[in-house]
Amino acid sequence: MVATPIESPSLIEIAKKTRDSARQLATLSSQERDRAIEAIARSLESAAPEIIAANEADCKQAQIDGISKALLARLKLGETKLKATIDGVRDVKKLPDPVGQVQIHRELDEGLILKRITCPLGVLGIIFEARPEALIQITSLAIKSGNGVILKGGKEATRSCQTLVKVIKQGLANTKVNPDAVQLLATREEIQALLKLDEYVDLIIPRGSNDFVRYVQDNTRIPVLGHADGICHLYVDKAANIEKAVEIAVDSKTQYPAACNAIETLLVHKDTAAQFLPKVAEALGRHKVELKGDEITREFLNIAPATEEDWKTEYCDLILSIKVVDSLEAAIGHINTYGSKHTDAIATEDNFAAESFLSQVDSAGVFHNCSTRFADGFRYGFGAEVGISTQKMPPRGPVGLEGLVTYKYQITGNGHIVADYTRANAKSFTHRDLT
Amino acid sequence: MVATPIESPSLIEIAKKTRDSARQLATLSSQERDRAIEAIARSLESAAPEIIAANEADCKQAQIDGISKALLARLKLGETKLKATIDGVRDVKKLPDPVGQVQIHRELDEGLILKRITCPLGVLGIIFEARPEALIQITSLAIKSGNGVILKGGKEATRSCQTLVKVIKQGLANTKVNPDAVQLLATREEIQALLKLDEYVDLIIPRGSNDFVRYVQDNTRIPVLGHADGICHLYVDKAANIEKAVEIAVDSKTQYPAACNAIETLLVHKDTAAQFLPKVAEALGRHKVELKGDEITREFLNIAPATEEDWKTEYCDLILSIKVVDSLEAAIGHINTYGSKHTDAIATEDNFAAESFLSQVDSAGVFHNCSTRFADGFRYGFGAEVGISTQKMPPRGPVGLEGLVTYKYQITGNGHIVADYTRANAKSFTHRDLT
Structure with missing residues (x-):
């Protein structure tokens, strides 16, 4: 007898297994899913030393490979960060169940009842960079929302991710959730293959650089939750309180300059430029922000010139471009032309101007007299954020657990047929909403 | 002096014009949009003879070109159909305004108020076949929902579409809606170009054959509302009332066989096959339905064999494939494998079986003891249907006006900054829902 060599399972087999486990997961009760999340938290707690050791090995290798300090800081999962992440898992458990919510409950006719009810999407594909705690967060969000998940972490976090997934699967082993609902991919080549699996994967969430997100968006038919650019603006109106x-x-520029909701361009009404520009330049100077300006701005400030390219650039850094505009309409026009439909704000005491701005700026977030940095699922009170979408179709803006579920229409009847509603002397629909 | 030749505007120019007019349309009140819809209805009424003449010219040419009787029937827009369509325009006017609905109204902190509010998508691209009244319906739905619309009708309806758009623009001329918000494309080549305009067009709605919809889905980055296949099933459980x-x-097969929500495959539990199959074959025979069956079915019925290919086929005709299954689970497995996630039904008096079916079948519509033909926006009480989506992400299933709007997050503050919520002794969020 010749022994058949054991082959590593193909990606399609992994995807099928995830799909099957996800179908079963979708039928579990809220309590059963919450118990699985608690089991994950406990398993992570017990295995903390093993997880931290694996992460330390990753960090050592990363230092040998010479990765940047910033990346190393994100890779590092010390005891404190792990504990906070496990607390986060229990926070996810406490969130309201996004599954099984009845959105429409309507009598179509006597004995013919329509319900629109939320249900899991199915299988999520998550591709993330260094931060290993992202794996823990997204897995708990996936199980909370009844979804299977196929994970792919950065190469530098290989040992951390493998240990975390092993520990999570151990936690799930004694629950109603099949451990196969959580899968980890090993190689970078599998990302391309994953993007082609539109039959098995229902949503891709890429977490990484703008270029990486754009690559994902351009190379898959699977819906993608996320955004490439965050080119946000603050417009300081002539009626602004300086x-x-x-x-x-x-705040919008410096509170966390690398965030997608930080501003890249400041638009200033010409009537307020003389008063506002020197003050804002001084304040931003204290935060070491490098300024670039258009011609009129440079009449007031001794700064480098901003070019057409600047209006299209997300600096992700302490750099800000400034442009003086003739009117509110010009500001709105600039934002709708150069912005990325993420978040844009107006500073004004004129409520009419504010209303025009909020209604005409075509972005997911339109703010009046507050920082663009508020654009965030936790600050909105969603309890979790799975991504920020700059697409026009919902889900748009910061997306909570709501983005991981869909809905289906259920009708129950008692032998009802359509012919009875179309023939002569047809029955008619009642369309009575039930509460 | 040399005269510059007048060129027909390029598609990009048309798209920009539509985008600009749509931005203005998005700021109009409910009353202003409704007045524009009424103006369209009146303009169509006054121009009825001109419209009918143009349509008659189309029909004559189509007959010379030898188009099918079915297509000719759809192309024909007589007085009765036109009047009914104009009534439909006024029905759209009466629908609740989908724009400006407040979905979330939440105090984030004192004086910092979040609203999630529905708003138009922007510009719709609609590609439809023969039926010229589709142009009227979709234009009134677009204006109701505050969207601009770029239309492309079938070649055979050229004169009808040109006249209709001219008359609609005349109607809009004295309203707040800029007539440029409605545009008609002339050539088939422009469809390809339209699909590339993801900067200007926010949603494509293709109305046509399965192959055409699949072509559109495969050739654009713009979100597509619609579905290619409608492979629907009825499963007759062992506990069914025969x-x-x-x-x-x-009803599910014959009430309108060409509809996407008609069934293509009948699944029958083995314990009920002997009793059910002869009865259903006799009833379907009276409606001239051609039957194909798997091996076990053919032990009971003298019909042609069904092959693997049949389980994947949307006949759009009076043909039905039949398969005998061993269990409820096998039926669910078959549907989740071969179905198109459109609409699937179970016939059973066993509520536990029904519940399993409704929760485990992964389709937009899951029905118990009623015909799949109920899957329809009007029957669901939406007042209008812009398409039926078989994608997993919302909007899913029959989509009403809700599918033509999105939402934005508006925050108003009074100088609120994020730094105050992150520093030592930070302020905290109240996250209090306001009613």
Whole structure:
């Protein structure tokens, strides 16, 4: 007898297994899913030393490979970060169940009842960079929402991810959730293959650089949750309160410059430029922000020129371009032309101007007299954020657990047929909403 | 001086014009949009003779070109159909405004108020076949929902479409809606170009053959509302009431066989096959339905064999494939493998079996003891249907006006900055829902 060599399972086999386990997961009760999440938290707690050791090995190798300090900081999963992440798992458990919510409950006719009810999407494909705690967060969100998940972490986090998935599967082993619902891919080549699996994967969430997200969007038929660029603006209107506007500008630019909801361009009404520009330049200077300006701005400030390219650039850094505009309409026009439909704000005491801005700016977030940095699922009170979408179709903006579920229409009847509603002397629909 | 030749505007120019007019349309009040819809209805009424003449010219040419009787019937827009369509325009006017609905209204902190509010998508691209009244319906739905629309009708309806758009623009001329919000494309080549305009077009709605819809889905980055296949099933459980099941099968197959929500395959539990199959075959025979069966089915019925290919086929005709299954699970497995996630039904008096079916079948519509033909926006009480989606992400299933709007997050503050919520002794969010 010749022994058949054991081959590593193909990606399609992995995807099928995830799909099957996800179908079973979708039928579990809220309590059963919450118990599985608690089991994951406990398993992670027990295995903390093993997880930290694996992560330390990753960090050592990364240092040998010479990765940047910033990346190393994100890769590192010490005891404190792990504990906080496990607390986060229990926070996810406490969130309201996104599955089984009845959105429509309607009598179509006597004994013919329509329900629109939320249900899991199926299988999520998550591709993330260094941060290993992202794996823990997204897995708990997937199980909370009844979805299977296929994970692919960065190469530098290989040992951390393998250990985490092993520990998570151990936790699930004694629950109603089949451990096969959580899968980890090993190689970078599998990303391309994953993007082609539109039969098995219902949503891709890429977490990484703008270029990487754009690559994913351009190379898959699977819906993608996320955004490539975050080119956000603050427009300081002629009726702005200068002090508030300066504070909002500083916060929007400097509170976390690498975030997608930080501003890249400041638009200033010409009537307020002389008063506002020197003050904001001084305040931003204290935060070491490098300024670039258009011609008129440079009449007030001694700064480098901003070019057409600047209006299209997400600096992700302490750099800000400034443009003086003739009117509110010009500001709205600039934002709708150069913005990325993420988040844009107006500073003004004129409520009419604010209303025009909020209704005409074509972005997921339109803010009045507050920082663009508020654009965030946790700050919106969603309890979790699975991504921020800059697409026009919902889900748009910061997306909570709502983005991981869909709905189906259920009708129950008692032998009802359509012919009875179309023939002569047809029955008619009642369309009575039930509460 | 040399005269510059007048060129026909390029598609990009048309798209930009539509985008600009749509931005303005998006700011109009409910009353202003409704007045525009009424103006369209009146303009169509006054121009009825001109419209009917143009349509008659199309029909004559189509007959010379030898188009099928079915297509000719769809192309023909007589007085009665036109009047009914104009009534439909006024029905759209009466629908609740889908724009400006507040979905979330939440205090994030004192003086910092979040609203999630519905707004138009922007510009719709609609590609439809022969039926010229589709142009009228979709234009009134677009304006109701605050969207601009770029239309492309079938070649055979050229004169009808040109006249209709001219008359619609005349109607809009004295309203707040810029007539440029409605555009008609002239040539088939422009379809390909339209699909590339993801910067200007927010949603494509293709109305046509399965192959055409698949072509559109495969050739654009713009979201597509619609479905290629409608492979729907009825599963007759061992606990089915045989008479109800026969009636549901007949209605689901024959009430309108070309519809996407008609069934293509009948699945029958083995324990009920002997009793059910002869009865359903007799009833379907009276409606001239051609039957194909798997091996076990053919032990009971003298019919042609069904092959693997049949389980994947949407006949759009009076043909039905039949398969005997061992269990409820096998039926669910077959549907989730071969179905198109459109609409699938179970006939059973066993509520536990029904619940399993409704929760485990992965389709937009899951029905118990009623015909699949109920899957329809009007029957669901949406007042309008812009398409039926078989994608997993919302909007899913029959889509009403809800599918033509999105939402944005508006926050109003009074100088609020994020730094105050992250520093030592930070302020905290209240996240209090306001009613």
